[in-house]
Amino acid sequence: MKKLMTMARQFRDDDNGAAMVEYSILVGIIAAAAILAVLAIGAWVTGRFTGLCTNLNAGPGTCDAAAGTGS
Template structure:
């Protein structure tokens, strides 16, 4: 019985598990924020290239040469 009580006290005093859970939650939040930022920046960059392509097509870009003339 004393052995069980000692194990219970050690388990109660051990905070490594709680710290690990806290760090895991923090890493999850940082990962989610990073993914959202990459998706948002990717959408913005994509729209910038689409706008640039549309502007170049309206300026009469030559289709002769190495390029095809389309985006």
């Protein structure tokens, strides 16, 4: 019985599981932030290239944004 009580106390006092959950949540938040940053930068770059293509089409050059070609 004493051994069972000792094991129960050790299980109760063990914080490894809680720490692992906290680190998992932290890694998930960092991963979500990284994905959002990549998506935001991609949208910004797409907007910049679309604006450049629009300016090329208005001027002396031509641009096909879908094909990614211009002259």
